[in-house]
Amino acid sequence: MSLKLEIEGVMLDVVSGYAPQVGCELEEKERFWSELDEVMESIPTGERVAIGADFNGQVGEGNTGDEEVMGKFGVKERNLEGQMVVDFAKRTDMAVVNTYFQKREEHRVTYTSGGRRTQVDYILCRRGNLKEISDCKVVVGESVARQNRMVVCRMTLMVCKKKRSKIEIEKKTKWWKLKKEECCEEFRQKLRQALGGQVVLPDDWETTAEVIRETGRKVLGVSSGRRKEDKETWGWNEEVQDSIQRKRLAKKWDMDRTEENRQKYKESQRRVKREVSKAKQKAYDELYTRLDTREGEKDLYRLARQRDRDGKDVQQVRVIKDRDGRVLTSEESVQRRWKEYFEELMNEENEREKE
Secondary structure, three states, rough: EEEEEEEOOOOEEEEEEEEOOOOHHHHHHHHHHHHHHHHHHOOOOEEEEEEEEEEEOOOOOOOOOOOOOOOOOOOOOOHHHHHHHHHHHHHEEEEHHHHHHHOHHHHOOOOEOEEEEEEOEEEEEEEHHHHHEEEEEOOOOOOOOEEOOOOOEEEEOOOOOEEEEEEEOOOOOOOOHOOOOOHHHHHHHHHHHOOOOOOOOOEEEEEEEHHHHHHHHHHHEEEEEEOOOOOOOOOOOOOHHHHHHHHHHHHHHHHOOOHHHHHHHHHHHHHHHHHHHHHHEEEEEEHHHHHOOHHHHHHHHHHHHHHHHHHHOOOOOOEOOOOOOEEOOOOHHHHHHHHHHHHHHHOOHHHHHHO
């Protein structure tokens, strides 16, 4: 059984297996390992893998000759079934996690029955991800069955967050400055000079429009072309900004952890919350007053767009499978699969068309 999880953008495949017991036929055992090989082949190399299984084999104590796939801290001697586990780890570039941690015997033994104590349950991961494993042991006293004990592993996924590329948008002329009388008058004079002192506009509208745009860019300026973060801070006033700055300065208690600094930081947090609450209430009161005016339409549209963006699902769809039933994770493979699907859907003939 396998389960694919997406955690903070990292794909983790959790595989559970139960190998045939020692007394079973060799053919049955080889069939199990062949099926497990197929599972590993279906998992992309860039994804994390954790295999937890009762392999019914002893990999043994020591790792002479097998240092790349296991540690020294196994239990007893290796048997044929344990050698199959080691061989599987070598050909799939996996590591037997249990054997890398020096524990007391009671924290290594996974199976007890009739005075027999051994290790047959293992957790495997990719060799390259061993650094993410901080601990692995048997939980004494906890058991799934009477003879078997639970094996736990602590894994910390190292998430490499991709840096967001700055999205450049079109630089726009600040036409809204024409609301100010002084800007409007300056624009009018500069435009008249650019048109050669003419009061009536020329018949060639394309040339005139370009002159108007160029004059607007020079007189009014243009936007930076950078997309602003959409945070609900448009109602913050200077008092709120000052409170936030004081709170940031009070954050020094992290470096000098005294009770006095901690109390100062707590008080600054409470002050900022009060100021933000007052600023929001004041901003919303002014907004509700403006909504019935023509100038308030822009605020209404802005709120509507913001609510629309907040309600959208920004997560990518990652549960698309290919023809063989394997889950596709990359954006290119998902798009390619959708293309194949629609090409078949729109081009195949149904029974009525064939007749």
